[in-house]
Amino acid sequence: MGRMIYLKDVVTLALDPEKCVGCGLCLVVCPHAVLGMNAKRARIEDRDACMECGACAQNCPTGAVTVQAGVGCAAAVINAALGRKGDSCCCVIEPTDQGLAQRSDKSQRRRCC
Amino acid sequence: MSLPSLNQPFVVGSIPTAIGAAPQVGASTAWPDRWGSIKARWGVERMHYTVEPGLYGLGHPHERSPVLVTANYKMSFDRLRQALPGRDVWILVLDTQGINVWCAAGKRTFGTTELVRRIEASALPRIVAHRELILPQLAGPGVAAHQVKKLCGFQVVYGPIRATDLPAFLDSGRKATAPMRIKTFSTWERLVLIPVELVSAAKWALMILPAFFLLGGLGGAAPFWSNALNDGIFAVIALLSGLAAGVFFTPLLLPWLPGRPFALKGLGMGLLAALILAALRRPDFGNAQSCLEMLAWFFLVPALSAYLGMNFTGCSTYTSLSGVKKEMKWAVPLEITGGVIGLGLWLGSRWMA
Numbered sequence: 001m002g003r004m005i006y007l008k009d010v011v012t013l014a015l016d017p018e019k020c021v022g023c024g025l026c027l028v029v030c031p032h033a034v035l036g037m038n039a040k041r042a043r044i045e046d047r048d049a050c051m052e053c054g055a056c057a058q059n060c061p062t063g064a065v066t067v068q069a070g071v072g073c074a075a076a077v078i079n080a081a082l083g084r085k086g087d088s089c090c091c092v093i094e095p096t097d098q099g100l101a102q103r104s105d106k107s108q109r110r111r112c113c
Numbered sequence: 114m115s116l117p118s119l120n121q122p123f124v125v126g127s128i129p130t131a132i133g134a135a136p137q138v139g140a141s142t143a144w145p146d147r148w149g150s151i152k153a154r155w156g157v158e159r160m161h162y163t164v165e166p167g168l169y170g171l172g173h174p175h176e177r178s179p180v181l182v183t184a185n186y187k188m189s190f191d192r193l194r195q196a197l198p199g200r201d202v203w204i205l206v207l208d209t210q211g212i213n214v215w216c217a218a219g220k221r222t223f224g225t226t227e228l229v230r231r232i233e234a235s236a237l238p239r240i241v242a243h244r245e246l247i248l249p250q251l252a253g254p255g256v257a258a259h260q261v262k263k264l265c266g267f268q269v270v271y272g273p274i275r276a277t278d279l280p281a282f283l284d285s286g287r288k289a290t291a292p293m294r295i296k297t298f299s300t301w302e303r304l305v306l307i308p309v310e311l312v313s314a315a316k317w318a319l320m321i322l323p324a325f326f327l328l329g330g331l332g333g334a335a336p337f338w339s340n341a342l343n344d345g346i347f348a349v350i351a352l353l354s355g356l357a358a359g360v361f362f363t364p365l366l367l368p369w370l371p372g373r374p375f376a377l378k379g380l381g382m383g384l385l386a387a388l389i390l391a392a393l394r395r396p397d398f399g400n401a402q403s404c405l406e407m408l409a410w411f412f413l414v415p416a417l418s419a420y421l422g423m424n425f426t427g428c429s430t431y432t433s434l435s436g437v438k439k440e441m442k443w444a445v446p447l448e449i450t451g452g453v454i455g456l457g458l459w460l461g462s463r464w465m466a
Binding site for chain 2: 007012028030033051052053068074076077
């Protein structure tokens with residue numbers, strides 16, 4: 001069984017070779033071997049394997065790698081659309097509306113992926 | 114400055130340090146640890162399955178021993194110590210509010226700020242002579258290694274993704290092989306995630322299934338209970354098979370299901386479930402009511418399964434937010450339309466006879 005790949009041509013990953021200092025940390029932190037080294041600079045080798053976790057950009061000392069990081073979770077997208085708190089699917093705390101808020105903390109229901 | 118409490122069930126002793134007694138743990142887990150892990154997998158007390166943040170010693174660590182960093186989700190902590198029998202290391206537990214490393218890193222609770230704060234609170238520079246921290250690779254989305262170095266002088270080394278690869282990583286002089294750096298999503302890795310999804314779906318099912326059962330009794334030709342036991346029970350079975358298709362079979366067979374969007378994988382599995390249901394039900398093609406009822410399930414079951422399949426994106430290890438949003442643009446309207454049409458047809462079939 002080969003590696004699992006999600007949708008084609010959607011990710012926001014970008015790399016500016018001018019800014020790259022070739023430290024290679026982006027290759028180390030990437031969980032899907034998206035990046036590779038070429039002539040002492042990083043380059044994107046397998047764009048569609050990127051899951052936008054943001055580890056590469058977070059650990060790039062010069063801001064050469066950029067990505068709109070987020071959690072690819074449908075439940076989180078729905079929760080955000082419904083105005084529930086929390087930006088990822090693990091541990092979304094459901095809102096307590098005004099009437100319920102006074103009751104107790106127990107009215108806060110938590111849900112996890 | 115403070116160290117975690119010695120009064121935690123898995124603590125086996127204490128290690129004297131510059132700022133007091135640090136709790137000592139072993140690599141072996143006992144039955145309460147294993148039972149806690151099973152419960153968490155089924156969603157029981159999952160949000161309160163924690164260890165106290167701070168510095169722990171595994172075995173008999175000294176000032177030259179490596180420092181491994183993890184989250185305060187107890188399953189993360191246990192997996193780490195289990196992987197290191199016979200080793201002497203420090204374990205620095207960050208306060209991630211009981212969330213695992215990867216999810217917490219995504220939210221930055223396993224982040225640069227908390228790491229630096231925890232190093233200071235634990236007086237780590239006074240306890241160890243070196244300035245190196247080994248972090249799980251999946252902490253990457255939350256921690257900026259260069260900033261940690263700048264803020265407190267510690268060099269972050271990213272270890273392997275899986276704790277089980279740590280002995281090899283440590284013995285090879287901090288070198289991870291290429292497979293150690295790849296996040297897989299094997300059948301077993303998918304299977305252990307299913308129970309929590311199942312529990313969360315079951316909560317909805319307990320409200321919806323009785324309603325369908327009772328509605329199955331209304332309308333129809335025969336008396337109420339006779340209808341409920343025939344059409345109502347079939348409705349319950351049909352919904353349960355849609356649920357099983359989306360929550361169990363779609364994750365289980367994920368790599369082999371056609372299509373890349375998860376909703377499409379779920380849809381395919383749901384259609385298969387509907388076909389099996391039709392084969393079992395054998396609708397009477399001469400009877401409009403019987404045909405309408407079966408048609409309803411050809412909308413409802415795939416719509417339900419597609420929705421549940423789509424929800425599994427959050428559990429997967431390779432879906433991007435951009436991709437999920439793109440998928441949802443067509444999947445959510447399709448699921449809602451399918452559900453509404455299916456429900457309309459089914460209710461219609463109840464009042465036709």
